[in-house]
Amino acid sequence: MKRRDILKLAGAGGVLLLSGTAAAGDTQGMASNDDALGVLVDTTVCIGCRKCEWACNQANALSSRDSKAFEDKSVCRKQRRPVDDAFTVVNAFDGRRSDGEPSYMKIQCMHCFKPACVSACLVGALRKTPEGPVTYDSWKCMGCRYCMVACPFQIPAYEYSDPLTPRVRKCTFCAERLGEGKKPACVEICPNEALTFGKRRDLVMLAYSRIRQFPDRYVDHVYGENEAGGTSWMYLSPVDFTKTELPALNSRPIPEITETIQHGVFRWFVPPVLLYGILGLSMISMKTGDQDKKEDDNGA
Amino acid sequence: MAHDVAAPVQAPFFTTGTRILAAIAGIGIAVYIFRLIAGLGMVTNLDNQYPWGLWIAIDVACGVALAAGGFTTAALVHIFHQEKYHPVVRPALLTALLGYTFVVIGLLADLGRYYNVWHPMIPFMWQGNSVLFEVGICVMIYLTVLYIEFVPIATERFKGRVHLLGRLSVFDRLIEWAITLADKTLGRVMSLFIIAGVVLSCLHQSSLGTLMVIAPTKMHPLWYTPMSPLLFLLSAIAVGFPMVIFESILASRSFKLKPELDILSGLARFIPVILGLYLSVKIIDLILRGAWVYLFDGSPASLMYFLELGGGVLLPLIILMIPKARGSVGWLFTAAALVIGGVALNRINVFLVAYTPLYATKTYFPSPFEIALTAGLIALLVLAYRAAVMIFPVIALPAGVRPMVVENKNKALAGA
Structure with missing residues (x-):
């Protein structure tokens, strides 16, 4: 019964082979930390001055542009998206203001609690830090752009024009500045206090107290409190959020289904090992004696 | 095995067909080099809205699916011992080996930092939540397994025929000994690799289907389903024998060989069963999710879905249910081509057609460069296959047909 021994070995070998390769951590840096930081964007206060765009440009050393370039408010009507050279943009929307002027909404990475981009990244180049920011390490990145496919807010942008060292680019939540105890650059410069920086827990309370205080000014909804499992950046709006450019999302984290499938298939490596075992058993049991010799003659 | 012996095919490498293929491949290689120098922006129509395009849909997703013949035939013959089909194992193995090799080459063109492609192998970068991580690791290991499975074919070719030129000939014996050793060792443990190959294939074929499940708000409901991994696995198994x-x-x-009709129509008997299973899961899924309403809205997506299921699944299923059709080379070829087209269309649908960016300002269509590179890689793959079957004993020639010329040529090649 030499063959049987080989098959036993096969089982053991399979376990080794598979457990050696894909045994990676269940969750990494997933923070629903109460002390995590966030920003509340009050779109009823924003005047669309684009100073945050300029501050972002300076803080992240993006392509050098005169501060004058950020004074033209007409571009706000273009429904711009963040790009590799601008991590945040301010877009106009109809907030039903009595004076007929548009309302404005600053768009940037939401820094989700359960970020789809972090879940998608196969080398851990994207990471959710316990403090709040979703950070990116270009040194690890392979440039597969699966994060861009995964992001439900269509935020990560790519340096397509760079042939050798293209990076995924998005709002960093000024992680470095936060480390130095500073506010994000955009929050710091905002002249109208449309952006409030703080512990996310406090921001949720602040948001609801504003809604309670001025029920006519806001819809009773803090966007980002629960969307996609919660985001570090949250919004207040004068109109229903379906009338803004923010996507309608339920409270399920975007990567929930893929991670459930993935961890189900690899639970303790039982399913792959079981499949290996079943196939091994079929290989032995379906073999009739006289074929044994033949089989030995040809390996492949 | 007594009836058929695999041998290198004797034929001229260059014909009109291969010359055309070589020209297409040449253009593709030029574009490939241009892409490495100029970057993705210059060469592709990809942008922040559409991060994935033709190369991921065809070079990678279709490439992996259409290489499924390797593991399905290995399972059929080596695990379920349907020895009758032994002659197709080697061609299918070679297809898988070259297919996956070209998947990697195609992927490298698409990666922004292709020189970091080995990063998933570094333990501290492992990211077990990522579906793509699993796909990457499985493909890497499986590609290794495929090359190991090919070793006996290579050793069979060179065993007892090692003649190095000039001074190097002193190593003849050493190499001969190494080949024999490799052959013997591998012969003992090959079963382990064959089973591993099947398991690895099931894992990453299904995981390719999980990839787009992470984008629920961007995917068309006809293709967005948590059942996607099962559908991808079933369709990969279904396309194996047709390939x-x-x-x-x-x-x-x-x-100019006689097709082995007996074997091919035998294989064809399995296809309707798998296609039927695939079709039922697809339809049940569509009903359970209530997504069938999108079938009749007359949109391009619904037309693509009908084309995929009607032309690529239902039609070949019906053709191959007819015994007469299974006995005809023409019908077999037609049905096989339909299944292949159907699975390829499914991958294109899932990765391109079903994907709509939230803030779409345009639709994606591949640039001429993208198309040229993909066409070039396919042409190169066909040429590599032709070269491989002319060098290695892959294709089974009916007993007695094996010409003496082959032996002579082998000697000449080994000597060169």
Whole structure:
């Protein structure tokens, strides 16, 4: 019964082979930390001055542009998206203001609690830090752009024009500045206090107290409190959020289904090992004696 | 095995067909080099809205699916011992080996930092939540397994024929000994690798289907389903034998051999069963999710879905249910081509057609460069296959047909 021994070995070998390769951590840096930081964007206060765009440009050393370039408010009507050279943009929307002027909404990475981009990244180049920011390490990145496919807010942008060292680019939540105890650059410069920086827990309370205080000014909804499992950046709006450019999302984290499938298939490596075992058993049991010799003659 | 012996095919490498293929491949290689120098922006129509395009849909997703013949035939013959089909194992193995090699080459063109492609192998970068991580690791290991499975074919070719030139000939014996050793060792443990290959294939074929499940708000409901991994696995299994049939008939045409109709129509008997299963899961899924309403809205997506299921699944299923059709080379070829087209269309649908960015300002269509590179890689793959079957004993020639010339040529090649 030499063959049987080989098959036993096969089982053991399979376990080794598979457990050696894909045994990676269940969750990494997933923070629903109460002390995590966030920003509340009050779109009823924003005047669309684009100073945050300029501050972002300076803080992240993006392509050098005169501060004058950020004074033209007409571009706000273009429904711009963040790009590799601008991590945040301010877009106009109809907030039903009595004076007929548009309302404005600053768009940037939401820094989700359960970020789809972090879940998608196969080398851990994207990471959710316990403090709040979703950070990116270009040194690890392979440039597969699966994060861009995964992001439900269509935020990560790519340096397509760079042939050798293209990076995924998005709002960093000024992680470095936060480390130095500073506010994000955009929050710091905002002249109208449309952006409030703080512990996310406090921001949720602040948001609801504003809604309670001025029920006519806001819809009773803090966007980002629960969307996609919660985001570090949250919004207040004068109109229903379906009338803004923010996507309608339920409270399920975007990567929930893929991670459930993935961890189900690899639970303790039982399913792959079981499949290996079943196939091994079929290989032995379906073999009739006289074929044994033949089989030995040809390996492949 | 007594009836058929695999041997290198004797034929001129260059014909009109291969010259055309070589020209397409040449253009593709030029574009490939241009892409490495100029970057993705210059060469592709990809942008922040559409991060994935033709190369991921065809070079990677279709490439992996259409290489499924390797593990399905290995399972059929080596695990379920359907020895009758032994002659198709080697061609299918070679297809898988070259297919996956070209998947990697195609992927490298698409990666922004292709020189970091090895990063998933570094333990501290492992990211077990990522579906793509699993796909990457499985493909890497499986590609290694495929090369290991090919070793006996290579050793069979060179065993006892090692003649190095000039001074190097002192190493003849050493190499001969190494080949024999490799052959013997591998012969003992090959079963382990064969089973591993099947398991690895099931894992990453299904995981390719999980990839787009992470984008619920961007995917068309006709293709967005948590059942996607199962559908991808079933369709990969379903396309395995059709690929073998398709290639076998093409190869026999090209090399003027008689197609092994007995084996091919035998294989074809399995196809309707798997296609039927695939079709039922697809339909049940569509009903359970209530997504069937999108079938009749007359949108391009619904038309693509009908084309995929009607032309690529239902039609070949019906054709191959008819015994007479299974006995005809023409019908076999037609049905096989339909299944291949159907699975390829499914991958294109999932990765391109079903994907709509939230803030779409345009639709994606591949640039001429993208198309040229993909066409070039496919042409190169066909040429590599032709070269491989002319060098290695892959295609089974009916007993007695093996010409003496082959032996002489082998000697000449080994000496060169």
